[in-house]
Amino acid sequence: MQLTDEEKRMLDGGSGRGVQRAMELLVALGKSFDAERMIPILRTHVALSGQEGDTYWCRLLVEGGATCKVPPTTNPSWDVKGLTKHYEVTESELELGLQTIEVYRKIGAKLTFCCTPGLGTNVPAFGEHVAFSESSATPYVNAVLGARSNRESSCSALASAVTGVTPLYGYHFESNRGGTMLVDIEARPKDAYDWGILGYFIGRFAGSRIPVLSFRHMENRPTPEELLYLGAEMATSGSVAMYHIVGVTPEAPTAAAAFRGKAPEFTLPVLPRHLKEQEEQISEKGGRINLVMLGCPHYTYDQLRELACLLEGRTVHRDVAFWVLTSFDAIELARRSGHLETIERAGCRLVADTCIDEPCWKSFEGGLGVTDSPKCMYYRERRGQPFVIRRLSDCVEAAVRGEI
Secondary structure (H helix, E strand, O other): OEOOHHHHHHHOOOOOHHHHHHHHHHHHHHHHOOOOEEEEOOEEEEOOOOOHHHHHHHHHHHHOOOOOOOOOEEOOEOOOOOHHHOOOOOHHHHHHHHHHHHHHHHHOOEOOOOOOHHHOOOOOOOOOEEEEEOOOHHHHHHHHOOOEOOOEOHHHHHHHHHHOEEEOOHHHOHHHOOOOEEEEEOOOOOOHHHHHHHHHHHHHHHOOOOEEEEEOOOOOOOOHHHHHHHHHHHHHHOOOOOOEEOOOOOOOOOHHHHOOOOOOOOEEEEOHHHHHHHHHHHOOOOOEOOEEEEEEEEEOHHHHHHHHHHHOOOOOOOOOEEEEEEOHHHHHHHHHHOHHHHHHHOOEEEEEOEOOOOHHHHHHOOOOEEEOOHHHHHHHHHOOOOEEEOOHHHHHHHHHHOEO
């Protein structure tokens, strides 16, 4: 790789061992993708998991004297103060959670603890080069905002935050951002849930390709939440880091523009029955439940407002825990607007700074949960809890009845 004098100095240890480790990782990553050089980046997002590997890497950099040149926003770990009042964790699990918070504070990260940075706390401009990890955030900034990021790991994104550079390869090149498969959609998604099911279906066939979605009928322009769910689920069932929607996303005013004048590798038709079949394929059949979990990706204020309307005058069943994972600013807006009181009066709890894939939720394992997110289902089932997948209104009904 062709490194600048400053990059060579970092690689040689002139800025300390922590910066050197970060540059070593980026150089190795760049070589593996045949990158010729580094490019400066202006924004980063680190998908810290609150698990040992990510925390260990951050600690290595901190112990080597590194701090962030480009302070990253961060994914959630879990609310170690609030959730320990409700659920038991081991001393080692609690200690790891506390260490994660502390070491990312020391390295100079912005402790937003939210998995949807592109919707508010870290919004790149069109064409801006960034280094974003988090499987729902990367497709969003690439497709919806038109920024340029590869699908980074938490380790590579943090290395870029420390050094201020990332290897030039992949989606940083205009020539690599064109669509490679056409998705011909006759289905009519009507809310974020439908867009998520659509994304899960597409991701199964897309792999790491760039889908170009062309709708036969589009009554309303998709909302940010709908586009977020679409990308999150394509990155769950597949490894999609970018997509286009003809006439909607900024790099796809036409199908020809989305494909950069090339022919698609193949066409995937999506009929209305495909979404129903996809839901049935990944969802459990139903029964008594012990948990309703929403907020993967984190719920926005608009989603909390919708939830409050559905919960007005209702009461969550005594055998059901109803948790919504969201951001601290969305909770504050809900509080100021009066929606938080309605939600909590019904027996539903909001929690910030927290991911669905954390040890604080292990007491529910073995029972049946309900969620509106296939991504939530995917992660929680690996931990031993099956889920029924339903849209928000059905999740609320299940919470009130105690079964689905």
